[in-house]
Amino acid sequence: MNKHISPRLNRRAFVIGTAAVGAGLAIGLDLPFGGPAVVRAADGSPEIGAWVVVRPDDTVVIRIARSEMGQGSLTGLAQLVAEELECDWTKVTTEYPTPGQSVARKRVWGDFSTGGSRGIRSSQDYVRKGGATARVMLIQAAADAWKVPASECAAANSVITHTPSGKTTTYGKVAEAAAKLSPPADVKLKDPKDWKLIGKGVKRLDTVDKTNGAMIYGADIKLPGMLNAAIKDCPVFGGKLKSFDEAKIASMKGVKKVVKVGDTAVAVVADTWWHAKTALEALPIVWDEGDNAKVSSESIAKWLAEGLNNDQPAYVGNKNGDAKAAIASAAKKVEAIYSYPYQNHATMEPMNATALYTADKCEVWCGTQNGEAAFAAVLEASGLPADKCDVHKVMLGGGFGRRGQTDYVRQAVMIAKEMPGTPVKLLWSREEDMAHGRYHPITQCKMTGAFDANNNLVALHYRLSGQSILFSLRPEALQNGMDPAAFQGVAQSGEAAFGYSVPNLLVEHAMRNPHVPPGFWRGVNVNHNAIYMECFMDELAQAAGQDPLEFRRKLMGNHPKHLAVLNAVAEKIGWTTPAPQGVYRGIAQVMGYGSYVAGAAEISVTDGSKIKVHRIVASTDPGYVVNPAQVERQIAGSFVYGLSALFYGGCTVKDGKIEQTNFDTYNSMRINEMPKVESVMVPSGGFWGGVGEPTIGVAAPAVLNAYFAATGKRIRSVPLRDQNITFA
Amino acid sequence: MANLTINGKTFTLDVEPDTPLLWAIRENAGLTGTKYGCGIAQCGACTVHIEGVATRSCGVSVSEAEGKKITTIEGLASGDTLHKVQEAWIAQDVPQCGYCQSGMIMAVAALLSEKPKPTDADIDEAITNICRCGTFQQVREAIHTIASA
Ligand code: FES
């Protein structure tokens, strides 16, 4: 008998956070005096450790703490658990524990945050252990019943077999007994070479309801007696709400209440959202816009441009040798200035949250990338303690980093607080969503490269000027004022390390933080750093009279993983063979989120301004690939997101406000513009990299470099629509 | 008050005639499968069939839709039999977040009823829905799979 397993000691009974309405999961810990404790799911089925519930019919419910927003992590995480659990994959289903339940159980499910392409890589170890733990307990329960050593039993496909006798039983049959065992102190995870489910492109677990209208997103929440709210926040960031004339809309159809939301916003609550929105538009509002109303894209650009000058202070993010001296004495110099604008996430589903506040309870239903952050926002906005609050997560209609923020959750609670006992659903209009994003930060970059007489690159000075996300959102993560994340993709080491060796290198950041709130936008700082570096690499290659691929390769000898994905892409696109008539190629590579990625594009250009992207090849080495079918979709999706931003994106500022208001002014690419994306996965094992974001980094530079190959013209700013360049 | 025929059922709804059909469907008829993405007929998330024609319901008023046959994503299947587009979408795992997919599926279903074997050019012309997740490659492949079945 396995010594680690013994009946659990008694504990006091408690029941945690049963949702009154909606899809919460109830967890009861039933504790007959003197007997072992079993934690039960809402339907009474026992937990076998916190991650797994087994029903009598052998259905396995896997708990998922991270959020599903389309990226497929829900399925991938379930695969990780199921791999170790040895359960029947066809009987797997999933459920979200709530953050309130997690807090009540000492964060037994760990971090809920779903960003930074971290969903799988930062929880793979403990969720696999969760699966393995449950397997050991289930096998032990069967062995106990058969009075045989557990070591003589094995599990596969939810069936436990006593190998010597051939006796079998199923997980569902022994679940009750297994739940009464104490979990083993330690479990051994499988060797990756023995994986059967990890690495398989199994179907997603959440598709059916997305094809018949049944999937419930935050915007679809319905609660008994629920009212609907539309909101307008001061369009100038940092401005305030001065006054509004409620009387003007009081008699409009369906209007129930007009609510001041904090110091900056006003919401109309009505029977339907359409009524709320219509009344809000008719509501006379006076804003105190403040000094920020003087800020424009031009004034921001001017301020950032000043930061490119070497006499301005800057943080050094990566350095070797003496780049400035080497540049001063070089045989040849190349210099270029690039820029990248604000971008809105424009998730397909605008921000929303539904809140129900009573004197002693506050519950929220919403799509969030970070259940725990949303939970904290509920506590703060409601003023109630943790055991009186909860957040019920629903499917996200896209996240891309936007739903890691909790501004909309806080607003919903503040509104609901004005109407105790009545659930209120706050839904932002698309216009509000465009006006109050958490924008991809704005930057400029001056790069100087220097060559010796033999056209060897001897120095590179990479000087960024612009906004820091951490300064605004996580100031505690700054290091003596420096934002280490600003150097994603050009960092000395770590999960976003620079892939070139240059004898004299200086990478620095003159931090300038305009008033427009920045956020984590899919790919984050990798986006602009990869464009700047990879387009400039092409400029350097050109100056050296060398092929862009060969030029890079020579600098990548010390970076074999970076080089391997670049080579994979070059081979697949056929770099050394001529492209079809009129078609031109560009190539790029970067590292981000622990993964090495490269991309190549084949494009043709008509009249210098109409681009047809014929083909994209993208390669990634994320260490391990959990679900290749989903990785492929993430790669293709990242190109759509990245190229939409390149061609159509860009949020501009006028009078302190964002000028773009909807998809007519902030367009997104359509199917006719979508190139075929060919993925090349080269997982080298031994590490876990992210998938959702890294490849977006190479989307734009691959196309921009191909544009140069086609036209001989460099494009150094985004979006292309500002330069009258569009899709053919 | 307005009478709308949605998925073969008549709904008598307390709604003003100038209300966009989208909101009458979502809020008054309670069918939330049809999504709001932009409200200005740009994104296609709200696509339904009106007399079989793919229509962006945010750009049609209730009064314009009265007396016409409206089909939403909830009414696309015939009873328990899924529409072939839904089947293909499931078989090929098309959706990512899925929020745009009701509209995408309705647009594709209308295209296929008009052109059972669409070319890539037909697809490019007819399917103009936004998908921020970027499922276009899977959408195109699934359409071709249906067409070649
Ligand atoms: S919501 Fe109707 S087209 Fe976007």
Ligand code: FES
């Ligand atoms: S699947 Fe998310 S927007 Fe299309």
